[in-house]
Amino acid sequence: MKQLFLSVILFLSSCGFVTPPPNAVDVGGIPITYKLEVMNKYAGYANFKGSYCQITLDPTDITSERNATVIIAHEYAHCVDWFKLKFSHNGFRNEGAIYGEYFARAQEGFAETYARMYIQKCGHSTAWFSPPAEYSFGTPCEGPDPSTVTPDKVTGGLNALNIYRPSPESQIR
Ligand SMILES: [Zn+2]
DSSP states (O other): OOOSEEEEEEOOOOSSOOOOOTEEEEEEEEHHHEEEOOOOOSEEEEEEEESEEEEEEEEOOSSSHHHHHHHHHHHHHHHHHHHHSSOGGGGOSSSGGGGGGGGGGGHHHHHHHHHHHHHHHOOSSOGGGGGOOOOOOOOOOOOGGGGGGGGGGGGGGHHSSOOOOOGGGGGOO
């Protein structure tokens, strides 16, 4: 049973400066790599690797275009937080609690709000994130400017979006 949707792990390379690997893709100015792995606990996972951001996806959780978009947009938002916002979460504190307890943490509130704003703008399209081909859907639609993803955007409208969650614990209440 996956109790939590996502996790944030800061993984700093012990080698200091590391160039992004050749398979990294540029998404909004951030080098991203994707890894597929069946995980017991998470549907998606973002790792900060210094010069790039690695997003791990659990294929067993990506059963629709909607699921793919929800998971990838949320993980990408963690990369945005690290690469564009110096892990400031753009001023979020606990506002994300409206989505569920897990999102009360500042970094999760930011990531989830980014993902919901992305879906509001782009629908269930993942092409802009350049994920592995089997998870690329729709046409590229640029994600929201990170600076616009602010705590005041956490409103009933975003909360009402029908967001997929892999476990009852993380369903929107
Ligand atoms: Zn998260």
